[in-house]
Amino acid sequence: MYEQYAHVLIFGMIATVIVVAPIVLFALIRPVRPSSEKLSPYECGERPVGEPWVQFNIRYYVVCIIFIVFEVEVLFMLPWAVVFNAFRDGGQNLQAAAGELKNLQGATGLIVFLEMLIFLVVLAVGLAYVWAKGHLEWIRETTKGPELLD
Amino acid sequence: MALGGILTVAANLIWLERRLLALWQDRYGPNRVGPFGLFQTIADAIKMFLKEDWIPPFADKAVFVLAPCIINATALLSFAVIPFAPGVQVMDLGAGLLFLLAMSSLGVYSVTLAGWASNNKYALLGGLRASAQMLSYEVYMSLSLMGVVLMAGSLNLSEIVKAQEGMWFCIPQCVGMALFFIAGIAETHRLPFDLPEAEAELVAGFHSEYSSMKFGMFFIGEYIGITLISALTALLYFGGWSGPLFGLSENLAPFVQFGWFALKTFILIGFFILLRASMPRPRYDQLIEFGWKAMLPLSLLNLLVTGAVVLALE
């Protein structure tokens, strides 16, 4: 397994070189022609007004938080999905796959399925709550205050 | 070598896309440089290499340069776990799919940082849109994958392909496949989900201020992303390299298998381009709400139903 990681490391290094090389190498022959028009941010020819770092909608932050919750959930579910098949037949395959784990405590496919169902239902409750409270709506009545950009 | 191949494919996809779009929209497309305009890509590349590489003085320089590198490096690294034919891959990682998910979650940095570092209103809005979109669709993507993982009982891509010997997963997992593909389009922010770039409103969004090779890297990164999503769809749902071998000998078999894999990937890429040719762009609020209210419940339901069916079949 270490050998494989080493492959990836080498692969990654080559990938980085390939990505960086064109920028660095051709920088030697690229023209450099500064002019005053290039000094201002591009806004379709208009003169930029105000700070570029505008105050933006808080919803982006909320999306990010909800994302973290579900990403963690996904990572919890992946091991379940991997072993579910093996549990179905009473864990015979599983014994072969993960020899040292002998204590399956009589878990069968149905029990494992139900265990996951509980996990999912709890999260579905969360989703339903967020949905019912209207937090999944991007445009909401409550954001009527100051004119927020996008 | 594989890397060079991927880059060449991705670059020439730009030509392919322009030709196909032209075909579907009843135009000519690039047809001057070389036969059928085949050398258009080379001409474009030379142009990219030789253009002035402008780093705006108002930008955060280090981050500005870093951003386009990230998208390419992560997309290329993702190919490390893709099996092109049995045994032909850089790394046969036990948790290959997991590795892919981790890499795709790194792609978010590229757009967020590009948008932020450009110090431009359009770029910032584009970057924000892109990151929220990529984050949320990544969840649906990994959830829709779960059905495949459940049926194959493995995260290893080669084993997933082997598990499809009886039947391709595109039949039992048709819902999951549709969800995965939609999420894939959003993840690469391609049309119809190209809101981060939306030239009509954001004039190229997060890469407004980019020029020369750095712009080129965003551009090619997008096409590497398309290739990756198509290759993944082929692997996970269309049996990867499996296909008739025409009774060829052992030595030739890998080539034919690679051919099947490439063919499937290219059909899917063609589908990507067809979508661009034919679909209008939704509003941003529609995109996000569609994600939370349709994609997420559907992918959870798909997972549960898959689990129940797998259980019942026993």
Next chain:
Amino acid sequence: MFDFLFYLFAVIGVGAALFVAFTPNVVHAALALVPTFGSLAGLYLLLGADFIAVTQVAIYIGAILVLMLFGIMYTHNIARLSGEQVTMQVGAGLVVALITLFSLVAAVISTDWPVRELSEPQPTVRRLGVLFLTDYLLPFEIASVLLLIALVGAVVISHSVQAGKSKDPS
């Protein structure tokens, strides 16, 4: 080779962490956390914990750091602040730092570190799955409740922020 990689990751991790502590630019500091967490993932890999390593990348780098970046962008112009970082409470900070250092060192010294011959690492996902569904079922389900609380809490807090905003448009 193992030692070399270990020290490589360790140097990257510590170096990037020092950069986080000393750079005046908040965005650069947040970005420098990427190699810090990344080298931690590398260390996990070296210890044969492939699932934890990928989780580290996907959750810490791919999600939590993005959230931090968002937070920085929300704080108006904080990234543009230059000049000296003013530390108001040098004394209190020093005390806290010393206490932390002392307890860490004490923990390191008093722990009896078991040393084991390194075996070829095996993929851990299957074993994790089995353990989740048998021995550690209760923590597993409690984790889902925890996630539920996090979800509800997040939206409630953001909702109150927005409600406050609409009352007082400033």
